[in-house]
Amino acid sequence: MRGKGKGMNIMKKFFIVVFMTLTLVSALSGCATKPPEKAQYIDISVQQAKEMIDKGEVFILDVRTQEEYNAGHIRNSTLIPVQDLSKRLNEVPRDRKILVYCRTGGRSAAASEILVNNGFTRIYNMKGGIIEWTTAGYEVVK
Known part of the structure; x- marks a missing residue:
């Protein structure tokens, strides 16, 4: 047993x-x-964007056309039209926060997606674009 x-x-x-x-x-x-979580960009207000710019925290990327840029842009911004961005990614620093803007926010959202899809991780899309920026009374230069 x-x-x-x-x-x-x-x-x-x-x-x-x-x-x-x-x-x-x-x-x-x-x-x-x-699956790993997909990197994303962050939508921010023009007030938040202004704070980031004033602190020198961001590379400012304008994704409008040359004509729009010439009519007025945020000081120290770099122009790379959204349709050229995929071919010019080497001009965007990977070691800095990137603030992306356009006229109203549509093209900058598309550009932010392009950046995220190409491995950029600290992307901030300025909602409302340059229209909202000027409405808030912030400076543009020509």
Whole structure:
């Protein structure tokens, strides 16, 4: 009788170990197949953008046309029209925060997506664009 009881204990331990192993493998495989979260850009107000600019925290990227830029732009901004951005990514620093703006916010959102999709991680889209900027009374230069 003793031998039979001892064999049952070994079998119980074996099944417990197998069950725990399968549970662990199942849990770990669920984690391994979960896709990583996609990097995203952050929408900010013109007031937040002004604070970042005043602190010297950002590279300012204007994605409008040359004509729009000539009519008035944020001081120290760099013009790369959104349609040229994919070909000119080497002109955008990867080691700084990037503030992106356009006329009203549509093209800058598209440009922000291009940057994120190309590995840039600290992207800030200025909602409302230069229209909102000037409405707030902030300076533009020609």
